[in-house]
Amino acid sequence: MSETPSTEVKHGATCAVIDIWEVLGKRWSLLIIKNLSTKETIRFNELKRALSGISSTVLSERLLELEREGLVTKKIYPEVPPRVEYSLTAQAKELEVIIKELARWVGRWKRPQSVAAPAATVAKKEEQSSTTTAS
Amino acid sequence: MSETPSTEVKHGATCAVIDIWEVLGKRWSLLIIKNLSTKETIRFNELKRALSGISSTVLSERLLELEREGLVTKKIYPEVPPRVEYSLTAQAKELEVIIKELARWVGRWKRPQSVAAPAATVAKKEEQSSTTTAS
């Protein structure tokens, strides 16, 4: 997970996507973004409570990663007791739109059939097009 | 990774997204989809070679997962030597569009600045809007 597998892929774009995926694919990241998007601004423990089950360690870690990626901004109020507020950046909000699209796509395809029984198609001897013959 | 953390999230949609994320977030999944999308149909070892670095074990595993999710179809030709061809389903192609969008988004925001120096904003005592007062 720490490094991109084969960076020299044909179309280039995917590399960057994978990069983002490495961050977003980690546990909680997505839920953090979601909570941030629905509440606009949120404090550390508030977020922690909303994600009940997460530990401070991991939450802090995820938040740091997201900040490094420019998806989350952190605002520190030098008070006592300390207050820190997290919020999404504009770019993260753009991302959220894409995620919503993804969600819509998921819903569109997962509701109808039960998506079981893969049962690979077995072609008959008379195949329609054998592009690659055996080596 | 095996189970969804807190399924009872406010907006629901995310759960399904997380589900897909669990599959797509795994290593190689995205690259597999990419290769499949650029070649339309591909054989096992051909794919393996294209993803140089992946092991048969993992490739087979990913392929099975993607098949279970209805993103990939498998076509077995009962010949000798055996031939198996993988290809994307229509739904996966829809997904590809979204991924491309994501790629575009990544490019749009990652090229300009180096994305370093998080340096959280420190608010002055006189904050502009304290929505949440201390508990």
Next chain:
DNA sequence: CCGTATCCCCTCCGATACTG
């Protein structure tokens, strides 16, 4: 050629404890 079985490592995550 197309996979599965097995082992091992290494990272990630959660729990606990502690500081500013």
Next chain:
DNA sequence: CAGTATCGGAGGGGATACGG
């Protein structure tokens, strides 16, 4: 309240070897 330090367990991924 907002985190960091450290530890231990669990699981994913890679290498190797073997079967259909």
